[in-house]
Amino acid sequence: MDFCIGAAAAMAATLLTNPFDVLKTRTHLQGELKTRGNYVAHYKGPFQSIAIIIKKEGILALQKGLLPSVLNQGVRNGIKLGFYGWLSNSGYLCDAGNRTIFYNSLVASAFGGGVGAFLGTPLYTLTTQFQAKASPEIAVGYQHEHTSLVQALKTTYNASGVRGLWKGTNANVVRSVVGAAAQLTTFTQTKEVLREYEVFRYSRVLTAFIAGTFGGICQSLLQTPFDLVCVRVNNQYVDPTGRGALYQGMIDCFYKIVKYEGVLGLYKGFLITHIKNGRHTTLYLMFWELLKAHQYDVRPIKDPTRSCYYDSKDI
Numbered sequence: 001m002d003f004c005i006g007a008a009a010a011m012a013a014t015l016l017t018n019p020f021d022v023l024k025t026r027t028h029l030q031g032e033l034k035t036r037g038n039y040v041a042h043y044k045g046p047f048q049s050i051a052i053i054i055k056k057e058g059i060l061a062l063q064k065g066l067l068p069s070v071l072n073q074g075v076r077n078g079i080k081l082g083f084y085g086w087l088s089n090s091g092y093l094c095d096a097g098n099r100t101i102f103y104n105s106l107v108a109s110a111f112g113g114g115v116g117a118f119l120g121t122p123l124y125t126l127t128t129q130f131q132a133k134a135s136p137e138i139a140v141g142y143q144h145e146h147t148s149l150v151q152a153l154k155t156t157y158n159a160s161g162v163r164g165l166w167k168g169t170n171a172n173v174v175r176s177v178v179g180a181a182a183q184l185t186t187f188t189q190t191k192e193v194l195r196e197y198e199v200f201r202y203s204r205v206l207t208a209f210i211a212g213t214f215g216g217i218c219q220s221l222l223q224t225p226f227d228l229v230c231v232r233v234n235n236q237y238v239d240p241t242g243r244g245a246l247y248q249g250m251i252d253c254f255y256k257i258v259k260y261e262g263v264l265g266l267y268k269g270f271l272i273t274h275i276k277n278g279r280h281t282t283l284y285l286m287f288w289e290l291l292k293a294h295q296y297d298v299r300p301i302k303d304p305t306r307s308c309y310y311d312s313k314d315i
Helices: 002-029 046-057 059-063 066-089 102-132 149-165 169-194 204-235 250-261 263-267 270-298
Strands: none
Touching (some): 002 102, 002 204, 002 270, 046 270, 102 169, 169 204, 169 250, 169 270, 204 270, 250 263
16 A cells, blocks of 8 residues: 555646646756757756747647556556665664664665665656657657557567666666655654644645755755766667667766766756656655554554654653
């Protein structure tokens, strides 16, 4: 049940935040391996980017890649939050005083994030490729001619086999390990600090909203360079042997971005990235808290004093 709750929370949040993911993907691909001033910047900010996409492609283009994105988030976050929730309910993440153990939380969130990312890699890759596909006037990066999720999976498999479906796995897993560790650890630590105050102790929504906001900030600061690399590695054209046209892998991508775009190039599109990550993190962690509360009302855990979800003052 913990895994289903995590998946449902993330999938619901994705329905609301996918438009910002489209903006993030295109901003990351804009000016690929070019120095500032040597490319046309179609996407210059959140509002301008939304306006130009609607103008050139229609309002529905803001939801490009929605199906693989929702499924990807269900797999990734279902595993990450489910694993974290199971460990918390089993008493592995809390000390005798019912306080979250920082290093245990860090390792649990990183491990769950990594496993979820590995299993969700094919869906993440296709999400990126669907979102990058744009009208010729505002196209950035390589344009994949996918028509549906099933067709995209078949085409990728026929061209490169299983290896093609798991293209960019290293970058994807590292990105998720860093992001999940920063996100969930910050969320749980912030939530515990807030629950020292009575106004937060009895308001799950307010507590989760503020804690999720802090979690999203930390995630964006640490994950943006890896997010950028992931988008580029997964969107590039590959030959039948699976060799990338621009990057040989994560390290090569980092090197080339710094070489051609400078160190600050690693934080290209940070504002839009944070808007997407921040809103998605806040929303799905709020949904997660509410779904957990309902779950425990219907099916209480055997020993709530061992769960980090409960404060000893509430029992």
